[in-house]
Amino acid sequence: MDTEGTGTERRVLLGLSGASGAIYGVRVLEALASQPDLEVHLIVTSSARSIIEDETGREVAEIAELADQVWDDAVMESPLASGSFPVDAMAVVPCSVSTVAKIAAGIGDTLLTRAAAVSLKERRRLVVVAREMPLSTIDLRNLTTLSEAGAVVAVASPPFYTGPETVEDMVDLVAGRVLMLMGLDPGPLLRRYVP
Numbered sequence: 001m002d003t004e005g006t007g008t009e010r011r012v013l014l015g016l017s018g019a020s021g022a023i024y025g026v027r028v029l030e031a032l033a034s035q036p037d038l039e040v041h042l043i044v045t046s047s048a049r050s051i052i053e054d055e056t057g058r059e060v061a062e063i064a065e066l067a068d069q070v071w072d073d074a075v076m077e078s079p080l081a082s083g084s085f086p087v088d089a090m091a092v093v094p095c096s097v098s099t100v101a102k103i104a105a106g107i108g109d110t111l112l113t114r115a116a117a118v119s120l121k122e123r124r125r126l127v128v129v130a131r132e133m134p135l136s137t138i139d140l141r142n143l144t145t146l147s148e149a150g151a152v153v154a155v156a157s158p159p160f161y162t163g164p165e166t167v168e169d170m171v172d173l174v175a176g177r178v179l180m181l182m183g184l185d186p187g188p189l190l191r192r193y194v195p
């Protein structure tokens, strides 16, 4: 792995935060892990851990093995906390409205929120997949702030015109769009829909 950022590999960072819809983040991670020449960094917040296990029935440790490098959200001593460490794209999937609020307010008191702040200040691609329903005016204002600051705000809302037949189909549609928004090939996730 090229931790100095001097190689040709692209580097991406995926954050899984403590919102429902953990399956979306896991699917994005699986899709990133299957891509060639992609160095995948992962941060799982402490709130996300139990939600991932409850909603997917999978151990976080097993899921984390898909990443090239896993970082502790509570430990700031990581190159991801610095703008001098090149990262091509970051996504937070799912993103709780608490994490949305922190990023919008410029609070970087965890590695995930700091890395998101770095993405914004370095004008890098940041995709935030918010998951809450309904959204308060505060949430909407925070999402607007993120969008104005350059983030791509997505919602975990699969389309139905494609005729999804299973929950997995619906998850793949959202995960595939996330990959596209990260500037990556969605591969088989959207193969049925993207020529």
Ligand SMILES: Cc1cc2nc3c(=O)[nH]c(=O)nc-3n(C[C@H](O)[C@H](O)[C@H](O)COP(=O)(O)O)c2cc1C
Residues within 6 Å of the ligand: 016, 017, 018, 019, 020, 021, 045, 046, 047, 048, 051, 095, 096, 097, 098, 099, 131, 132
């Ligand atoms: C079972 C469960 C489901 C939750 N679902 C959501 C959700 O869908 N969206 C959300 O914004 N917060 C949700 N929360 C609340 C967040 O987990 C909580 O605000 C947490 O502090 C977020 O921390 P994090 O963003 O650092 O992971 C949920 C909490 C639990 C226990």
